[in-house]
Amino acid sequence: xxxxxxxxxxxxxxxxxxxxxxxxxxxxxxxxxxxxxxxxxxxxxxxxxxxxxxxxxxxxxxxxxxxxxxxxxxxxxxxxxxxxxxxxxxxxxxxxxxxxxxxxxxxxxxxxxxxxxxxxxxxxxxxxxxxxxxxxxxxxxxxxxxxxxxxxxxxxxxxxxxxxxxxxxxxxxxxxxxxxxxxxxxxxxxxxxxxxxxxxxxxxxxxxxxxxxxxxxxxxxxxxxxxxxxxxxxxxxxxxxxxxxxxxxxxxxxxxxxxxxxxxxxxxxxxxxxxxxxxxxxxxxxxxxxxxxxxxxxxxxxxx
Numbered sequence: 001x002x003x004x005x006x007x008x009x010x011x012x013x014x015x016x017x018x019x020x021x022x023x024x025x026x027x028x029x030x031x032x033x034x035x036x037x038x039x040x041x042x043x044x045x046x047x048x049x050x051x052x053x054x055x056x057x058x059x060x061x062x063x064x065x066x067x068x069x070x071x072x073x074x075x076x077x078x079x080x081x082x083x084x085x086x087x088x089x090x091x092x093x094x095x096x097x098x099x100x101x102x103x104x105x106x107x108x109x110x111x112x113x114x115x116x117x118x119x120x121x122x123x124x125x126x127x128x129x130x131x132x133x134x135x136x137x138x139x140x141x142x143x144x145x146x147x148x149x150x151x152x153x154x155x156x157x158x159x160x161x162x163x164x165x166x167x168x169x170x171x172x173x174x175x176x177x178x179x180x181x182x183x184x185x186x187x188x189x190x191x192x193x194x195x196x197x198x199x200x201x202x203x204x205x206x207x208x209x210x211x212x213x214x215x216x217x218x219x220x221x222x223x224x225x226x227x228x229x230x231x232x233x234x235x236x237x238x239x240x241x242x243x244x245x246x247x248x249x250x251x252x253x254x255x256x257x258x259x260x261x262x263x264x265x266x267x268x269x270x271x272x273x274x275x276x277x278x279x280x281x282x283x284x285x286x287x288x289x290x291x292x293x294x295x296x297x298x299x300x301x302x303x304x
Contacts, residue, residue, distance in 0.1 A: 037064035
């Protein structure tokens with residue numbers, strides 16, 4: 001099969017799975033019973049035609065495990081969607097949303113999504129703001145798929161991109177309770193460009209890594225905590241950087257999104273550096289930039 005067909009087939013499989021889940025959820029809502037391990041409950045629905053909006057109250061949904069995604073449940077208090085004719089756009093507000101899976105818990109106090117039918121020049125068609133964002137991963141040995149992708153993207157951007165600004169960077173190493181080592185890092189006004197048309201910006205980022213010393217204990221004890229303030233993920237204007245084609249959004253929806261996260265808290269209850277494969281990711285990013293000898297690269301990655 002030609003490699004050029006793989007992205008299309010991948011998108012097609014995702015769309016089929018999505019349509020199947022949507023159909024099962026709607027049937028579950030109408031019949032008030034689980035359909036193929038899908039369940040959807042809505043306590044109340046409000047609809048207005050004169051001042052167009054639709055609001056769902058106290059919603060819960062459950063999905064079965066599919067491919068790389070574990071079984072998941074989603075709950076939220078209120079979802080409101082309001083269309084606007086001038087300009088043509090839809091405003092969606094999600095209150096107190098929480099997503100649970102065997103791997104992690106993700107929650108946000110408020111999610112605002114602004115979708116433009118005809119976005120202004122140099123503007124992404126979708127703008128999202130996550131307030132009170134919290135992510136808890138139970139163990140780094142079972143990192144959720146999308147968290148792993150985000151980690152890889154950030155690492156590659158830092159290694160292969162360009163740091164545009166960093167007003168302050170500070171690290172500190174200390175020992176606690178004689179057995180624990182603690183590494184702290186703090187960065188202020190951090191801005192970097194991934195050289196692919198995206199800019200990451202943070203007013204403040206703080207990280208704390210605690211780990212049992214020595215590392216001989218395979219089970220060990222470790223914890224990673226990251227807090228970020230006013231994080232932004234922005235798309236550069238088309239000038240100098242080609243704008244991604246609309247069809248790309250089918251298998252890369254985030255290419256059409258600009259994201260703002262005023263407060264973010266990320267926590268790994270159990271964390272081991274080797275689970276993140278940071279050295280392997282760094283070597284792969286390095287290989288994509290300078291094209292080192294393949295045998296040397298394979299040997300370096302052999303243990304990772």
